[in-house]
Structure formats: structure tokens, C-alpha cells
Amino acid sequence: MESSATTSSKISLPQGTRIIGRWNGGRYVIQRLLGQGANGVVFLVKREKNGKLYALKLGFDTLDIQSEVNVLKALQRQGRRRGAAERDLNYLVEVDDFTYQGREIPFYVMRYVQGEPLRAFLARRGPRWLDVAGLQLLQQLGQLHRSGWVFGDLKPENVLVGAYGEVELIDYGGVTSEGHSVKQFTEWYDRGFWGAGSRTADPAYDWFSFAVVCIHMLAESALKKAATQLPQTRSRSDLLAIVDGHEALAPYRAWLKRALHGEFSDTAEACRLWKEIVTRRITPRRRTRPGTPGWIVGAFAVSLTLLACALYLTFRF
Amino acid sequence: MKQIMLITDGCSNVGESPVMAAALARQEGITVNVVGIVDYGTIGELGSQEIAEIAKAGGGMSRIVGTENLAQTMQMMTRKTVVQTIQQAVHKEIRQILGDQTVSDLPPEQRSQVVEVIDELSENSSLQVALLIDASASMKPKLRAVEEAIRDMMLSLSSRKGESQLAVFHFPGAHSGEDAVLDMDWTSDLGSARSIFQRLVMRGATPTGPALLKVMDFMRYGTLNEHGKSWREKTEGQDGILGDYVV
Numbered sequence: 001m002e003s004s005a006t007t008s009s010k011i012s013l014p015q016g017t018r019i020i021g022r023w024n025g026g027r028y029v030i031q032r033l034l035g036q037g038a039n040g041v042v043f044l045v046k047r048e049k050n051g052k053l054y055a056l057k058l059g060f061d062t063l064d065i066q067s068e069v070n071v072l073k074a075l076q077r078q079g080r081r082r083g084a085a086e087r088d089l090n091y092l093v094e095v096d097d098f099t100y101q102g103r104e105i106p107f108y109v110m111r112y113v114q115g116e117p118l119r120a121f122l123a124r125r126g127p128r129w130l131d132v133a134g135l136q137l138l139q140q141l142g143q144l145h146r147s148g149w150v151f152g153d154l155k156p157e158n159v160l161v162g163a164y165g166e167v168e169l170i171d172y173g174g175v176t177s178e179g180h181s182v183k184q185f186t187e188w189y190d191r192g193f194w195g196a197g198s199r200t201a202d203p204a205y206d207w208f209s210f211a212v213v214c215i216h217m218l219a220e221s222a223l224k225k226a227a228t229q230l231p232q233t234r235s236r237s238d239l240l241a242i243v244d245g246h247e248a249l250a251p252y253r254a255w256l257k258r259a260l261h262g263e264f265s266d267t268a269e270a271c272r273l274w275k276e277i278v279t280r281r282i283t284p285r286r287r288t289r290p291g292t293p294g295w296i297v298g299a300f301a302v303s304l305t306l307l308a309c310a311l312y313l314t315f316r317f
Numbered sequence: 318m319k320q321i322m323l324i325t326d327g328c329s330n331v332g333e334s335p336v337m338a339a340a341l342a343r344q345e346g347i348t349v350n351v352v353g354i355v356d357y358g359t360i361g362e363l364g365s366q367e368i369a370e371i372a373k374a375g376g377g378m379s380r381i382v383g384t385e386n387l388a389q390t391m392q393m394m395t396r397k398t399v400v401q402t403i404q405q406a407v408h409k410e411i412r413q414i415l416g417d418q419t420v421s422d423l424p425p426e427q428r429s430q431v432v433e434v435i436d437e438l439s440e441n442s443s444l445q446v447a448l449l450i451d452a453s454a455s456m457k458p459k460l461r462a463v464e465e466a467i468r469d470m471m472l473s474l475s476s477r478k479g480e481s482q483l484a485v486f487h488f489p490g491a492h493s494g495e496d497a498v499l500d501m502d503w504t505s506d507l508g509s510a511r512s513i514f515q516r517l518v519m520r521g522a523t524p525t526g527p528a529l530l531k532v533m534d535f536m537r538y539g540t541l542n543e544h545g546k547s548w549r550e551k552t553e554g555q556d557g558i559l560g561d562y563v564v
Contacts (some may be wrong), residue, residue, distance in 0.1 A: 023424055023425055062420060062421045062428070063400060063404065063420065063432055063435065063550075066420075066425075066429060066432040067432055067436050068427055069425075069429065070429055070432060070433055070436070073429065095425045095429075097421075097425075102449045104421055106421070111552065179478065180440045180477075180478055181440065181473060181476035181477045181478070183477065187389075192469065192472045192473070192476075198472065198475065199472060199473050199476035200476040231468075232465075263476045
């Protein structure tokens with residue numbers, strides 16, 4: 001459920017529709033529908049000029065979509081100044097309007113990223129892959145936070161995961177500058193919904209949503225039950241109880257509690273502690289696997305004794 | 318910036334026309350939004366027509382929703398109305414400079430700058446929202462949800478950078494002639510939204526028009542002295558206030 005779900009206009013365009021930009025004249029052909037966000041509909045399109053695939057978002061409202069574009073532009077500017085990796089610079093391709101049935105529909109074109117939503121990824125790869133995807137996601141959030149932004153509408157559907165856990169955040173409609181009120185959020189992942197704090201954008205708002213996403217992925221039915229109880233009784237302690245009570249969440253327990261309380265000094269620390277969980281889960285096994293069985297130790301001792309005896313006997317005579 | 322949000326589940330049946338009252342409000346710079354609540358059923362042809370017309374006259378939006386979507390809808394409308402009000406002001410400026418153009422007519426580059434300004438103003442402008450709740454008998458089972466939605470709205474408003482205040486009224490009052498009852502005076506304190514409807518006496522009549530006029534009166538005169546009074550609470554740790562009501 002989106003906080004702004006009630007936009008009246010529906011846009012449904014059939015495959016093969018050609019979208020021509022009013023200002024820049026860019027031409028794109030719709031391949032298929034990719035998804036729907038609160039502010040618009042996203043299509044997979046092919047650019048006529050070079051035959052490459054892109055994702056194109058048609059917006060319901062000029063102001064909303066422009067506001068989103070402004071965030072993306074600011075991010076790119078900041079990324080460029082910092083000299084971030086090349087792939088992050090080409091996110092936004094172009095911004096334009098499309099005249100459809102006498103109406104101007106704003107759109108923007110972004111790079112197309114192949115991947116599947118977090119839930120599908122974990123279902124296919126197994127829940128242990130949350131270690132990898134989670135770390136990547138935290139790093140992405142950290143990048144945003146360092147530039148003074150908060151993602152806001154963090155939920156499993158907005159996390160796209162590549163084949164080996166590479167994470168891409170999609171739908172920047174909720175991205176809010178720190179200190180402002182969060183532009184867009186979804187109930188379950190919203191700090192305010194759980195009575196656990198304000199809706200003013202700060203990094204801790206994203207940590208909270210991240211923790212609920214983890215709980216959702218590993219203990220869904222418990223989360224659902226807690227979320228649908230009476231609002232007066234719903235609170236952060238319900239989430240803490242789930243974290244305590246579910247075996248699947250045990251490895252992340254301490255981390256999740258800190259996230260729900262917003263008790264990291266910054267997102268870099270949250271990242272570091274997550275990394276510690278992930279590596280701690282791996283190292284003990286490495287230590288036990290090459291562990292030498294008792295009988296070999298015994299046999300070795302016996303052979304040493306024999307050698308000693310043999311040497312003794314040899315040199316004695 | 319001033320808004321009235323009317324929450325109702327049916328048709329007015331007493332007194333002045335609510336559509337006229339809304340038109341008057343608009344003249345005074347108050348936008349009127351209307352939410353119609355339906356649970357298991359419809360609001361009726363007449364009811365939904367009136368709801369749409371009140372909003373139209375009041376320069377606002379109308380939506381018909383179930384109680385589960387009430388909180389979201391109220392927040393969405395408030396937010397959009399703030400943006401629209403600012404947009405209208407900005408449009409006026411643009412028109413003076415560029416002739417008959419709107420933001421959508423601007424090329425993307427300039428549009429980007431204008432929207433940046435609109436966003437910034439929307440976040441920082443001060444805002445007053447008066448909620449007017451229909452408390453006729455059929456609304457009774459929905460009032461819990463309404464109260465919850467008000468609390469949630471309060472949380473969102475207090476997260477804004479700009480000054481935000483909320484007041485709550487219900488109608489009709491206990492006696493005939495009492496068109497609207499003040500349940501919560503202008504506040505930005507979450508704690509005060511805990512139990513809003515205590516002095517509720519359900520009555521059959523639905524004097525939507527007179528109630529709207531009453532609220533306008535309050536916004537006109539009642540606010541001037543109050544303004545800025547309950548302010549410090551917002552800046553002082555919101556967590557404290559929140560923790561309060563969570564328990």
C-alpha cells in the first residue's frame with residue numbers, strides 16, 4: 001500500500017506503442033510492462049536510435065515525477081563530484097514529455113537493470129543469500145546517506161537483485177532530503193506505523209525499514225500477524241519479540257535490535273556490523289572442518305613412539 | 318496555508334448547503350477536501366455527488382475510501398493540497414513573467430528549477446488543517462478508525478519542517494443549534510490526539526453546511542491569538558511524545 005495510492009489516472013499502453021519525446025525527440029518502443037510505482041508506470045523500452053533496452057517511467061503527475069527526477073539528478077551530480085563508479089553515473093538517461101490523447105504525460109528514461117525482486121531472489125537462492133544481498137543493500141543506503149538523502153520507501157519490491165546478489169534500488173519516489181518529512185512510505189516498513197519514531201527522514205528511518213524487510217523475508221507470518229492487530233497495541237516491541245522468537249532470525253538478532261532502535265552511529269557502522277555477522281557465520285565452520293579426527297592423532301603418536309624406539313635401538317647398537 | 322478536511326459517510330440534511338459553505342471557504346483562502354467513508358456498502362448516489370461537489374466548490378479533492386485506507390488518503394490529500402496551493406501561487410508568478418503558461422508547459426530544465434522551489438516551499442510553509450468529522454449515528458462504528466487516522470496524520474504533519482497544526486471538530490453537537498463541537502484545539506502535540514471523541518452524543522441530523530461555516534468562523538477568529546502557541550512541543554524530542562502514546 002502506497003501512501004499516495006489514490007492517483008486517479010491509469011496509463012495502459014500496449015506493446016509496440018511508440019513514445020516520442022516532445023522536447024528532445026527521443027523515440028522509444030514499448031516492449032513490456034515492468035512495474036508500477038506510486039508515481040507512475042515503468043515500461044521496458046527499446047530506443048530506436050541504438051536498439052538498446054531502457055526502463056521508461058511514465059508519470060501520473062508532472063510535479064511528482066519532476067520531483068523524483070530532481071532527486072536523481074542531484075544524486076548524479078553528487079556522484080560525479082565524488083568520482084563514484086561509472087555505472088552509477090548513467091542512471092538517468094533523459095527527461096521529456098509524451099503527448100498521448102491530447103494530454104502531456106511526463107516521463108524519464110533510466111538504464112535497465114536485470115534482476116528480480118528480493119523475495120524471488122531469496123526463494124530461488126535460499127535465505128542464506130540475505131547475507132550478501134543485505135550487505136550490498138546497506139552499502140547502497142550508505143551511499144545515499146552520505147550524500148544527505150534517505151531512501152524512505154524501502155520494501156522488498158523496491159530492491160532488485162542480480163544473479164549473485166548485486167543490489168539495485170528502484171523507485172526513487174520516496175527519496176527525501178535528510179530532515180524533511182519522508183515523501184512516500186509503505187505501512188509495514190514505516191517507523192511511524194509501529195509507533196517507533198517520527199516520519200522525519202534520517203538514516204535511522206532506513207535502518208528501521210531494512211530490519212522490517214529482513215523480518216518480512218525470514219518470518220513473514222509473524223510479521224503479518226503483528227501488523228494486522230489493533231493499531232493501539234501495535235508497537236516496536238512486537239517486532240523485537242519476533243526477532244527474539246524466530247530461529248531464522250537468530251544470526252541477525254543483535255543487529256536487527258539495534259536497527260529497530262536506531263542505535264548505530266552511522267550507516268557505515270551498520271555495514272561493518274552486518275559484515276561481522278556474515279563472516280562470523282562462515283569462519284567457525286572453516287575452523288571445524290579441517291579438525292583432525294582423534295584416531296589420526298593417536299596413530300601419529302604411536303608412529304612417533306615407534307620411530308623413537310627404532311632410532312633408540314639403531315643407535316644403541 | 319489553511320485546509321478543512323470533512324470526513325463523512327452520507328448526505329447533509331439540515332441547514333445551509335455545504336457546497337455553498339465550501340465555496341465561501343475557498344473565497345477566504347481555505348481549501349476544502351472531503352473524504353467519504355464506506356465500509357461494506359456504498360455511500361449512495363446522492364451522498365457521493367454531494368461529496369464531489371463540496372470538494373469542487375472548496376477547491377480541493379474528494380475520495381471515497383474504506384476505513385483501512387483512511388489514514389493514507391487523508392495524508393495524501395493534505396500533502397497534495399499543500400503542493401497545489403503553492404503551485405497555484407507559483408503559477409501566478411509564472412503567468413506574470415511568461416504569459417499563459419503552467420509548470421507543465423515549461424521545458425524540462427526550467428521545470429526542474431520551479432519544482433525544486435515548490436518542493437522546498439511545500440515542506441517549509443506553515444500549515445493548519447481543521448478536521449470536521451461527521452458524527453451522525455451511522456458513523457459510530459467508524460470513529461475508532463477515524464481517531465487512528467487522525468493520530469497517524471498528526472505524526473506525518475509533525476515530521477514536516479514547517480509549522481503544522483491540527484484541530485478536530487465533530488458535528489452535530491448535543492443540542493440543536495450547536496452546529497459543530499471543538500474536540501481538539503490547534504495543536505502539534507501528538508499526545509493530545511489520544512482520545513479525541515469523549516463528549517460524543519450521536520444524533521440523527523447531518524448539518525454539514527452549518528458545521529463548515531462554524532469551522533470557518535473558528536479559523537478566522539479563533540486562530541489569530543493561538544497561533545504559534547503550542548509550538549515548542551514540536552521541536553522538543555518527538556520521540557518523547559511518541560513514547561508517551563505508544564505505551
